[in-house]
Amino acid sequence: MFHVAEQQYASKDELYRSLTLQAQALLQGEHDPVANAANLAALIFHAVPGLNWAGFYFLHGDELVVGPFQGKPACVRIAIGRGVCGTAAERRETVLVEDVDRFDGHIPCDADSRSEVVVPLIDPAGSLLGVLDLDSPEAARFDAADAAGFERLAAVYVASLST
Ligand code: SME
DSSP: OOOOOOOOOOHHHHHHHHHHHHHHHHHTTTTOOHHHHHHHHHHHHHHTTTSSSSEEEETTTTTTEEEEEEEEEOOOOTTSHHHHHHHHHHSSOOOOEEEEEGTOOOOOSSTTEEEEEEEEEEEEETTEEEEEEESSTTTTOOOHHHEEEEHHHHHHHHHHTTO
């Protein structure tokens, strides 16, 4: 049985360092992309404060399709270049949105979401696999430390598929 640590962290750096270790332990020895996405989404959702949605969109053909997540039901298909997720996928870089109402083309899946950060998942060969999407009901919930932390967690996920 795996227990999500119910503890306080002195800094975001410490939170994400601990979460990275927990994610590595949780995904260790398992390569299934859906199983590992499901467990990582659950770990993040329950360990990172202030989230209302945490999960994956996977690239299928020329669009993103929702994968394992925690939170309210979400939009199923997102075209590359559309919304925050499609923009991160198209640019192949992390997109941090402090206020979703100011992001042109934001796709409102959960009306509670006020800020969002989306990290692209790129495999070692350089192919886009999908994105990791985190939403918060608080405006400006995410900063560069959160983005860097989620990038490390996304890297643990991608590595788990092959090692
Ligand atoms: N708001 C996202 C869509 C996905 S949901 O947040 C789960 C976007 O604009 O891409």
